[in-house]
Amino acid sequence: MLALWTGLFFLSYKIIKTNPSNIKFLAAIALGFRILFLFAIPNLSQDFYRFIWDGRMLLEGFNPYLSLPESWIAQGNAPITQAQELYDGMGALNGSHYTNYPPISQFCYLIAGVFAGKSILGSVIIMRTLIILADIGTFFFGRKLLQILHIPENRIFWYLLNPFAIIELTGNLHFEAVMIFFIIWSLYLLQKGYWYWAAIALALSVSVKLIPLLFLPLFFQKFITGFNNINLKNQLLKLIGFYGIIILMTILLFAPFLSSEFISNFSETIGLWFQNFEFNASIYYIIRWIGYQTIGWNIIGTVGKILPMIVIGILLLLTFFRKNNTTTELITVMIIGISSYYFLSTTVHPWYLAVPLALCVFTKYKFPIWWSFVIILSYTAYIHPDFKENLWFVALEYSIVFGIFIFEVIKNTTRVSLKSIYN
Template identity: 55%
Template structure:
């Protein structure tokens, strides 16, 4: 009876959460914005109770809470994604690939002209939409591998393919939980932080529910960070390369490794080895820092090249580059600073200047990241991850398109730092779904402004607080840890 009384509240909240997730998965349409945001807000409250209340009061063990997170994900297992149409393109690419055709050389809308036949082709094209069907695939090769596996094991079953992809994403999240916990222990940070990723309804809904592959990318990247901080730079570099071949985003972080490997002073130490070794040694960086850095870049580059090698051709390079360019110069969604620039452009020249601005903003991002690389210390693991967090956040602030699932990257990075504004962002980003109404797409810029104003204010407040407030001791930082 004491056990029932002790764990009554966590069990009740878990059951309520499962009901809410089932409602989200099987009884919600994207156009039902009020219903969507109410379910989402309720799930955020239940997640907060688990992470910030029940962990300390009820001393829930780590893997008990992990099991709860897995159960929440399994609530989606036989559902068709209801907030995104992208999975139809995943299935089309995978089915094309297992027939021996490159998904980078055919668009769904023109495939019939080349005698390419895909099972349920018309249903998949209608599902993904005319815009998606008119472009070549922009998903890198390791991502395509998962699409092909779904086609191979599920055949022509759309639901079967969805289940295969979903199980892969769930396994990746479990991997992030495992290695994320280890990284937090390395950094002497509260282990509970990882649950702001694993129990976050944003992650469960956008990745497991809507089949976005940020989770697969982040699994390889977090695993790479764990190995890197243990001195195993070679295997870390290989995993970073695989991560890039799932989603290109980790390329942003490569310049930030500069100071981590090359800065040498009495107070700056990192885990590293000068030779490829499985043994981890804690020593000051010496003259081999530059050599290791260059080797790391080489291994990343070679790994990426190997994954792209089966598809390489002049036509592939042209198609892939053109499709990537669309994200910067054609597409617009849930942007922040870009929308202000666009408004100024309309006032000055009278038309949308995305074609010009879309070329300039990436250059500003590159300059910002180079500034972080040369001007910030980045010589310790936490400094490095903090710079990564601000690099990717700045990139999204200047992007013309920021889909909700993109926020998964700053969110996972934030759990390894003292900054929590990405958690706020992961809640507010759901406001972007107001654009999908019953009468079609119509973006509510007031809600977009609300999203970014709050996120930016919280971020600025955290930065100022970090500069003004003395660093707390390690003992204070690691309070409220979990039982393992």
Template identity: 45%
Template sequence: MPRRLTTYFQLHRLPLLFALFSMVFYYSLAYHLERTDYVKLFTLFAALFFFYWKLIQFEKWNFRFLLVSGILFRLIFIPLEPHLSQDYFRFIWDGELIINLLNPYLEVPNTLIENRDLPIANAQELHQGMGSLSAKHYSSYPPLHQIVFALAALLGGKSILGSIVVLRSTIILADLGIFYFGRKLLKNLNRSPHLICWYFLNPLVIVELTGNLHFEGIMLFFLVWSLYLLSQNKWQLAAIVMACSISVKLVPLLFMPLFLTYFGLKKSLPFYLIIAGISILLFLPFYDPAFLTNYTETVGLWFSNFEFNAGFYNVTKRVAIAMDEKPWEFIKEYGKIVPYLTLITALLLTFLRNNKDLLTLMASMMWLLTMYYMISTTVHPWYIISVLLLGVFISVKFPVIWTGMIVLSYFAYSQVNNEENLLLLALEYAVVLGFMGYEIFVHPNKK
């Protein structure tokens, strides 16, 4: 063995072992884990978070080592069919519809599957795999989301696994883009570039995005790219890229009021117009008189019909039940309030904070998103990855803690009816809120 290589192994012996053990545990999680085996799932996640923390602690200035490690961890999942999520069946279904010139926003799968001449490869398997809940609703995924679905169906060779590989490769490329633009943005903000590794090596990011094929990473790629362009005062290009982020996931719409004080009234108007124009252009190919009704109806379901890993909602629900409120009626009433509470929070952060500089603007984005998920009825683990990435730039650690604690919510996957354990959820939110309070009051600069 060359002397230089021997010296490298001696100097980096522990990080190399951590990376090797991480690869073994990711492999075990990907290929030897039953969805119902919560003890094994929790143990693997706990070990991966320990190695994640130690890798950054030991090698935070060794960008090449951390980049290669993050890529290798993701490549383990390449030929895997996800077993912690079934959403990918609907992704491929929508993609198949598009390449056959059928609009995914106009018919629900339950209706389409009755057509014997339906030109969709693996139609029965996809319909059965997506589950009854997805099969009875219209597609809720914005247009750029749909374009990636279509690309996966087109390049997948009429194979579900082939489409999965295309989807996964796109998500990995998006994460590499986040690493690239994230480092550049951190430098422009006079922050340490290594902070982006808190996102790039995070086990929740790797498992839920690369492993389970959720698209937060693609949405965040466009968001970080847009923020980087803003740091270079290229606000017109930033608006175009921001529209792309919204057209993957609607989450960045929450941030729109904040730009009013960042730009001022005169510049914010053209910024909004560019975003609106590009968004309309992207939706235009799917337009139909029934489209808007179907789409808003489906998106609205998330506010008033579903609940998972909720924080404040679970507390208020218990109070309501104690006062003889019916749970199914309460969630509908509560769901109507959430958008208004979120809008009020956005307006308060817009007019009561000085969002003139980009770092403060990003902090407001993070706190707004944190508030939104704290009061939401449905907080799937991959949702808070957006909070994690924004937290990277303002150097707060409570989102990192949350990505570790949210693993407690996976307990529901081990139950026959996905029944949640409220004690575990209480522990999750108590730890997160406790650490958040510590950072706010002990480090006031992170407010």
């Protein structure tokens, strides 16, 4: 697996390196590699079974946020076709928790239910088509944004031809691809000055996966000092309008599902990611080890509440104390912010890295590319029949990532400092 993975990354590098100006050829290759997966059932993730379940429940008029698959299976009265097969596919762990996928994701699952309500493979094809279309959109707006920022256009293929992105998103059906499309579209619109449309696009991104909520504070400087307008009051009103549109749009998208039961179920499921689940963590595993050595048990319940507060503190520091008034600087702090979140998370699944990977093409940072390469080490957990992580592989992964991350932060910070001195 490691040999194949390395070979794919080398092939990707050579394709881009030998055809730097042939954008049409690179785009065709990126599309072709995705189409290869069109009729394949994912074998590195089982989440898609839950996607299909949610979409079919919604199609039958049931709110997918209010019931558990295991309850329907136990009662033997699930209102959808292939219910037992879907439940077996998603696994008892997934089936025992309420869904946490936001409305735009649910809409994508619903589309799969409408066009392939009785076929798992058919549903996979529909969802994969949506993901491929999202990547086409990312290519279109990402390329335009690179042109505006005077960055070589072929950098968009650091994401689009990255084997990780192709396999984890198109292959394994993770809708981070759709979320990334809306993020890139939003950044392009913001660069063009259409902040109101940018707010709508970002709200759509939040409604695919909640992770873009982390970025909201980071737009402060872009609005206050980043536009060519010296009227502070006017810029502040735009910032308030930007946040207001995002909040209102997100509420409207969630509105059809809202109820006290929904809020309870949804927040309960989100909390599990911080206080129950553990996978491929870095700093948290060190803290956990210290906890075992000092008190003798796993302290995830306590640490899982503290680490998000630290992340919020880091985001606020990046918001007010790091220069980010240009689009490139804004994207840079977005990468540092989301990476800090992952460095402190208790759970880091491979597909999470798609966001920093896509954003890094607009900056001088390349550590997300290296991370997308070494993340394959996390799959060694599946070597053990009972799914057991080898912490030596985790340590190797993060040693490489942290080493490159720290080097690039120092290098880029020094470069900026020297530039300011000479100017």
